[in-house]
Every structure is written in C-alpha cells, then in structure tokens.
Amino acid sequence: MVRNIPGTNPVNNDYFLEDDVVSLAKGMLGMRLVTLVDGVLTSGIISETEAYGGATDKASHAYGGRHTKRTRIMYEQGGCIYVFLCYGIHSLFNIVTNVAGIPDAVLVRGIIPDEGVETMKQRRNMKNERLLANGPGKLSQAMAIHYRYSGLELNQQENGFKVWIEEGRKTDPDDIITDVRVGIDYAEEDALLPWRFILKKAHFKKK
DNA sequence: CTTTAGATCGTCT
DNA sequence: GACGATCTAAAGG
Numbered sequence: 001m002v003r004n005i006p007g008t009n010p011v012n013n014d015y016f017l018e019d020d021v022v023s024l025a026k027g028m029l030g031m032r033l034v035t036l037v038d039g040v041l042t043s044g045i046i047s048e049t050e051a052y053g054g055a056t057d058k059a060s061h062a063y064g065g066r067h068t069k070r071t072r073i074m075y076e077q078g079g080c081i082y083v084f085l086c087y088g089i090h091s092l093f094n095i096v097t098n099v100a101g102i103p104d105a106v107l108v109r110g111i112i113p114d115e116g117v118e119t120m121k122q123r124r125n126m127k128n129e130r131l132l133a134n135g136p137g138k139l140s141q142a143m144a145i146h147y148r149y150s151g152l153e154l155n156q157q158e159n160g161f162k163v164w165i166e167e168g169r170k171t172d173p174d175d176i177i178t179d180v181r182v183g184i185d186y187a188e189e190d191a192l193l194p195w196r197f198i199l200k201k202a203h204f205k206k207k
Numbered sequence: 208c209t210t211t212a213g214a215t216c217g218t219c220t
Numbered sequence: 221g222a223c224g225a226t227c228t229a230a231a232g233g
Contacts, residue, residue: 050225052225060225061225066219068219069219070217070218070219084217084218085217085218085224086224086225086226087214087215087216087223087224087226087227088214088215088216088217088223088224088226089215089216089226090225090226090227092225092226135226135227136226137226137227138226138227147217181225182225183224183225183226184225186223186224187225
C-alpha cells in the first residue's frame, strides 16, 4: 500500500509501558491513529485525549482496583486496547498503558480525519468532515472500532481488523489546551484533575 | 450560536 | 433494576 505522507512509522507497543499516563496522553496529541479493516485503511491525527489513572482515579473504571470481566483488559500491559460500550450505543476507544497489573489508560476523544475520509463519511452516513470524528463515539464509528475488539493489541490483526498508532508530527507544547475531563461528575474531587488535552487548531496550520 | 430531551443496551449491583 | 468516559435532532436566539 502506497502512503506518500510523512510520519507514518508505527509506534512500538513498548512505548505504552511508560508509567506516567498523563504524559502519555499529552504526547499522543499529533500522532496518527490508523485502522485497517478488510484492506480498507483510514487514519486521522489525534486531536483530543484524556488520561485515566488506574486504581487511584475515581473517574476510572478500575478505581479501587475494581476487577470485572469488562475491566480485566485494563490490567494487561500497555499497548492493548480497551474499548467499552457507553450509553448503550457508543464504543469508546482507549489504549491501556503502564506495565501489567496497573490499569492506566488513555481515552482518545477526537481525531482530524485524514486518510480514507470517504469511507468514514459512509460509515457515519454524514457529509460534514469537520463533525466526522470530533468525539469519542464518533471516531470509533468512523474508524470501525467496535467494543468486540477490546483486548486486542495494537499492531495485531484479528478477523480482518487492525489498529495502530503512528508517530505523526511533533507537537508544540504551546499548541496544547489543558482542561478537566468530560462526563465524569461522579468522580468527586478527581473530576477536577486537568487530565484532558486538546490540540489547538493552530497546530494544523503550521509547516 | 445554545439548550434540551430522547435514544439504547451491556455491565455491574 | 439502574446507570453511563455520548450523540443527534429539533427548536429557539
């Protein structure tokens, strides 16, 4: 497959073994998220992420070391994907981080569609490119990431499906907006943690 | 642009 | 039986 664009080197799964999930979430901005589904490639630049701090973060599904069938995957080693169903409708895509046993994860909340835009539009039955993948449920549908793939490793193919991360472009720290996480009112004081990261539009105008 | 209500089902209690 | 790490359409400004 010919992809004549820079920054398409895959990131090794080892990269996600780092123990600072906040730093990882920030660092993933500007990287490229790619899926290959039955030979069809789609990709986009990661524009929004949130860090979830394992067993000590009240917003995390694994808070207090909760160990259920669903959250089991969060305790795998970094580089696995954790995808769960939200509100009965949406698959939300996370990358598990840290070493095995520590349930940290980064939620990818938005991408700027790049390759395979027409495919994404068809999957979402939508024409407006700007609204195509600017939300966690939206990007999963656009990239055909389903919660049945939860537990799969990055770069590993299963049933014609594969997902991975590429280096993309370096991000200027000045281009990052930091904010509180969304939709976690139940997390009490941890709802105030500044663990949501957004790439400014300016990032995409630079050369 | 903003607000609001309704959809929908796996997971956990 | 209750509840989401959300999205959309519709209606109003």
